[in-house]
Structure formats: C-alpha cells, structure tokens
Amino acid sequence: MVAHALLTALRDEKPLVHCMTNYVAMNIAANVVLAAGASPAMVHAAEEVAEFTPLCGGLSINIGTISAPWFASMTEAAAVANTHDIPWVLDPVAHFISAYRRGAAQKLLAQRPAIVRGNASEILALAGEAGAGKGVDSGDSVTAAQGAARALATQFDTVVAVTGPVDYLTDGKREAEVSGGSVLMPQVTALGCSQTALMGAYAATGPAFDAALAALAHFKVAGTAAATRAHGPGSFQMHFLDALAAAQPDDLAGVIG
Template sequence: MPDRIRLLVRRLGAMMIHQPQRFSDAQFAPVLSRFVQQSPLVHCMTNDVVQNFTANVLLALHASPAMVIDPDEARQFAAAADALLINVGTLTRERRDAMLAAVQAANHAQTPWVLDPVAVGALTLRTDFCQQLLALQPAAVRGNASEILALAQQSRGGRGVDTQHQAEAALEAACELAKTHHTLVAISGEVDYVTDGSQTLTISGGNPLMTRVVGTGCALSAVVAAFCSLPGERLNNVASACRVMALAGERAAAQADAPGHFAMHFIDALWRQAQEARV
C-alpha cells in the first residue's frame, strides 16, 4: 500500500475513533462544586503580562494563587502546592531553570502540572524547552490551535499568542500529542476541544471579546491546572475548566460590549458561578 494511501486510511480511522462528544452542563456542575469545596492552591509560573489577571481569575473561583519564581523557592513550593502551571510567555534562561526545577519537584511529589506553550514554534528557546517539558509528562497541555500544531511539529506556530488556525485543525495533532506523551490536550477556540487521544470532548460558549482582553487564555491554563488537582475523571475536570471560563465569557458579554467593562464583568461572572456552586 503506498504511503499516501496508508496515511489517508490512518487519518480516516482516527476521525472515526475520535468523534468528539459534547460536554454537558450536567457533567460540569458537580465538578465545579467539588472545585469550590477543595479551593486548590495553584503555583503559577506564568508570564509577566498576565500575573494579576490570572490571580484574580483564580481568586474569583475560590482558588488560591501563588506566583513563586525563584529557582530554590519554586522547587520547594511546587511540591507543596495542589497544582503547578508552567507558562512560557515571557521565558528567560533563568526562568527556564526555575520552571524545570519546579516541574521535577512536582513530579516527585505527584503534583499535577500544566504546560501552556505560549507562542511556541518560531522561537528556539521556548520551542526547545517545551519539547523538553513534554518528555516530563504534564497532566495537561493547553494552547490555541497554532501552538498545538507547532508543539506537534506540524507548523511553525501563529503570530505570538494569536492563532492562525481554527481549533478543529489541530485536533489530530492534539490526539497524537496526548497519546505519545500520556497527557490531556486542550485546544482553545470558538469551540474548545479536550482530548486524551482516545476520547474527545467539545466545550461550547465563550465570546469574541475574550480575545480582546489580555490574559484570558493564560488564565484558562491556570484554571486547567487547578482543576487537574481534583479527584475523579481528569478529562471531565479539564473540560470543566474550559466550560467555567466559556460560561463566564458568555455572561460578561451580555453585560458589556467593549473590552474594559468586559474584563470586569468576566471576573464577576466567575465569582457568581463559584457562589452558585456552593449552594
């Protein structure tokens, strides 16, 4: 069988196996309730641009954020936290070493950690580092379609944090990454996808204004990390992280038609979801 035909057969088979299933609010509600009860402590090694927004997102959901970046402290804190986020948005060589130390400590303590491969692809330092981190088996990877394609070495990436691809275009790459590295992959877009390589969930919601506020994607990765700390089915937990943010986007857009007010209403919408989940 020619290689081209063999590849086509493999892709058609993968499409049949990985037919996405819609993630329902009936599945989401009990996960959010468990999250609010647990109130996880999240170690966020994230980029300088989004630290404040990320902290406010986690606080609104009743989680506890911490930004510890010194290599020695990061190693200690990663082992004590409930979850760790590695976001390479403003990566430096010193920060790379601190992140690697934190990941190694998290793995030793069996603390789940999440990789956000911001702008991976065209830039050598972050691309090489993200490939190194993949070998250390993150609990989940969260990125836009261009970042996931670049991480899978099928593209050079998008324009910085902006994607040049629709989420579904990266679904096959996400499934391959999930299988190869025994992780979950979440692709953000107009529709979000979460896959473990065998099962794929779709998460609806959100609003285009989310792309006009700095930090919504990076904050989502922190929320994904927080939800990875929960007991139960991790695929549903990560899908719930995507849904809580998408729902907040819908609710915020119903009250605001411009980015400044949207950001304020977005945080409020997360807070109200957490309050509703406590009832």
C-alpha cells in the same frame, strides 16, 4: 467525577495553585483563580521551588515571557511536581517563534504534564506540523488541530486542550467540545493564559480530563454571561471575573458537548 461537579469541589477545597506564568498574565491569572474559588501563588524563584511546590495541589507553567532563570525554575518545578504526584499544566505560548522557545517547550513536554493547553497553531507546531500562527495569535482553526492534539495526547500520555471559538479536548481516546464564550475574550490580554492557571486549580481537585473540561466550560459560561453586560473589552474583564464567581455546576454542564 463528572466534570461540572468539580466546581463544587474546587470551592470546597480551595486548592493552592503554583502559577508560573508570564509578566503580562500574572494579575489576571491570579484574579481568575481567586474568582473561581481557588488560591493562586505566583512563585518563580528556583530557590523556592523544592520547598514550595510540594505544598500545592496543582502547578501551572506558562512560557509566555520565558527567560533562562525562569526556564530553570519551571523545569525544576515540573520535576518536583512529578515526584510528589502533583498534576501540572503546560501552556506552550508561541513556542514556534524561536529556537530557544521551541526547545524549552519540548523539554517541558518531555516531563509529561497532566494537561497541555494551547491555541490551534501552538498545538499543531508542538506536534511537529506546520501552522499559521503569528506570535501569540492562532492562524489555524481548532478543527485543523484535532489530529495533532490526539497524537500529542497519545504520545505523551496527557490531556490536550485546543482553545478557540469551540474548544476541543482529548486524551487520545476520549474527546469533548465546549461551546460558548464571547468574541470579546481574545481582546482581553492574557485571558487565555489565565485559563491555564485555572486548569491547574481544577487539576488539583479531580482527574486531568475532567479538570480540563471543567475549566474550559467555566470560561465559556463566564464569557457568555459577561458579554451580556459588557460595553467593550475593559468592562468585559470586570464582568468576566464576576461571572466566574457566580457560575454554578449546572451552568457548566450546559456547554459541554
């Protein structure tokens, strides 16, 4: 299916998405998934994973505020998703800042997510290359991480999305770029994390490469539209949610390179 056509499928199917995201991102991630047209569920207890994950169309795992209990839940959810052929997305947030976080990201990566989404510094470090990231912020360009993205995609048979001013997407063979958005987007906390949740929703409706591409395009279109109405980061978030809901498939097609 053509990537932008997945928006119609998303709104028709309204897939349930298991969003295992961080404390900071929960509210905006849930609102982003809802505004796009899907149904989010923020379930983290390990005791619920075996029963709940199989009910979902997609799974999103974000390690932003990881802890030992959450990591156990995440690894179990990934295993359950794989058993039931449910696509899942990994966001290795700032995984390079501690040995514990690095180990968690690598263990989750070894479970073969359908999509990996991160900024340039996160993708470089995930591939074992040196980067200039500081906390959750990227210190590297998207262009600098393209080789690492292709290597990860090939090694782990996954789709890798490197997000930034111009997003880059690859499955090791195909590649695409998505332009647009707004400089206000990095000023809204956890907006990138919410994009990972949206990728989980799109992954429930179509192939991983097309799903990731549609999610990237949806964000860029909404960001561009919201910036024309916003007066700063606060009003941008409000208009961004409205723009996600208003976006149409043809809008998404226009930003994919």
